[in-house]
Amino acid sequence: MKLSQISKMVATDRRGIETVHTVEDARASAKRKLPKMIWDFIDGGADGELAIEANRSSLNEVSLRSKFLTDISNRDISMEIFGRRSRMPFILSPAGIATLAHPEGELAVAKAAEKMGAIFCVSTASGYTMEEIAEVSQERLWFQLYLWKSEEVVFSLIDRAKRAGYEALVVTVDVPVVGKRERDLTNGMSLPVRIRPKNALNTLRKPGWLMGLLTGPEITFSNLTGIAQGDDASSIGEYTDRELIDPTRTWDDLGLIRKRWAGPLLVKGIMTPEDSIRAVDAGADGVIVSNHGGRQMSFVPGVASVFEAIVEAVGDRAQVFLDGGVRRGEDIVKARALGATAACGGRAWYWGLAAGGQKGVERILSILSADIDRSLALIGERQFENICSTNLYR
Template sequence: MSNTMQGIIEFGKMLAAPSGPRGIQAVPSNADMRLLAKRKVPKMIFDFIDGGGGDEITLRANEKDLQDVILLPRSLVDVRLQDTTATFAGDNFGLPVIMGPAGLVRVAGSGGELSAVRAAGKKGVPYVISTSSAFSIEEIAAEATGPLWFQLYLWRSKELVKNLIDRAKEAGCTALVLTVDVPLNANRIRDLRNGMSIPPKVTLRNAYEAARRPKWLKGIMTGPPIGFRNLQGIAQGSSALSHSEFINKELANLGATWEDLEWLRRQWDGPIYVKGILTAEDAIRAREAGANGVIVSNHGGRQLDGLPSSIRALPAIAEAVGRDLEIFMDGGIRTGSDVLKAKALGATAVLIARPWVFGVAAAGEAGVERVISIFEQEIQQSLALLGAARFEDIDSGFASFPQSWERNAMTPDLALNR
């Protein structure tokens, strides 16, 4: 298909995409939700959500490599009921989907993180509060009716980290997600080209885009200032500096080691999941340092460019530690069949971020609800078509992946230490 024809099709979808709380229920896919979000927010905001690090090679690989995984169906199986239940973090959940951490979502408008956590609660889906949220732990927890987890970094100040841990525990968070792949923030070329800042500023460059979206503009101009509300009062400059500048200059810990994870283990008695693992070696080290699980992730392609896709890294990690740790995956998950592919290659459940942020941008709480519903419907449909009555029955026999992917990336020494 030519680029011109593809552009015409995309433009037609954008025009046809419904809006409003009722119309949002007619959005047929998460790809269409993305297009609707593109209409609702200025280009700089859309690119902030949609973009990745560097030349976005890893960003594109996350989705492309999922497409290269082939599902292998079973025939004549009784699938009158499709059980989407998944067991992780010591509990049963109706869906194998977790709302992954995303920072500063209020830039997307429509209530930001508060819209998302309300939708997650209605669907019984765990919501991971980001340290970089535009609302505080306490503000988000006050709107939550479902499971809450908390994401944090091993920043330079252990006092700051301990403060966040204590607040998360007090707010009712039951698991920690430790992100280890952001020693500092990488360049995101789209943001640099657009002059994106936190908080967003209306300039001559983007004034027309903002003026065409008065609802978004009003939402940005009203309400609390957009910044790191979790850090107000405990970190100087938590709202005045840009996102990257603040993290890189004030908080980044280039000296973090596995000993810091051991320290964190002593501070928290619930599950700890280490996010940003791409090798069997690091998964083994996470296990030895006290983690309960790992999240196979390249930060959605937003950090170091040129990394392997998450789905490509998953099989080797599952083979190395799958008997000892819970394994989750994020990066490129857009459909219900993507979720089943991740399960077949070794994941217990998946995390999503961009899809639910696009839901916020498109229609706030109703948009996020629709995103979760799309995943639910597609997982049910995919189970039936695959010939599996239960999500938990999906194993490696239901999928194949390219021979060029290495199933077992362990060195002999690491294998002997298992």
């Protein structure tokens, strides 16, 4: 196939973003554009993938009450998060190596988030370095940290995040080992990405993606260059297990991080009231209720079903965020009604990125914003901030 033909196909794909009206549309578009092994890496979860379904069904079980003939003019979907107003009550969750979906990766995501007024939480495992990402955005950025084996690596990442102007640090605690992602094992998904005989034909059928791979940056954990150089043949899971995650970590380590990081500190991956209290006792300002989008284990409940108990345990000692299964703006309103400061989501923006680069992520964020605004009108509320448990059916 000639290069001009490939460019034409990519251009046709780009025009398609106007046909995306829902997160599910973006998911379908991403599925069409990505090789199966990349699609499965994003879409899939651990083991039987029941937790992905549980996140959705727990949100589906929440119903909102409508009040009609109230004045719903001048609606406002903004929210105060750690003392500063955010135009959108949605945080783009950390999701590694966005360059897998699009060569502009996190740069496109950061620009889209800036345009739409949403906070982007950059993953430790980002495809571009945290400094490169901070360079293209004036909007609020958070940095997500894994507790790597080497304390030196952990502290150097924290110091770099501070220097680059990141506002908050998010420590992910739900990866004591990497979950078993069965689809990745079946597909032979690895880093660096390898086109193997079993995925070659399917990859060749996605010329737009292939061109991005050939012309874009190397797909790697850029923040860890020089630290995480590994064995080509290893799966991502094995590689991370072996080199990067420290199974000896305890809550005392969070105390050390608290001492080093002066800004807001959040803990991501909390699923029980007991752990939420431990996190806050260790100095966290925020708790992200999350099961890693079902990517770590299958045997956990949906986030919305455990959320209120955690909000109650935390009280006013920290802000609590809901992460997982958010596919529509109404899910974000439901999260607020359950007591969340805001909601977070990973696959929604990742699919948007695959569907249309920066424009695709902007599209997703504008769909979610419009959904939140419409939901406010439909339940008879003017301000997202005022949503609370009285908006729930009990």
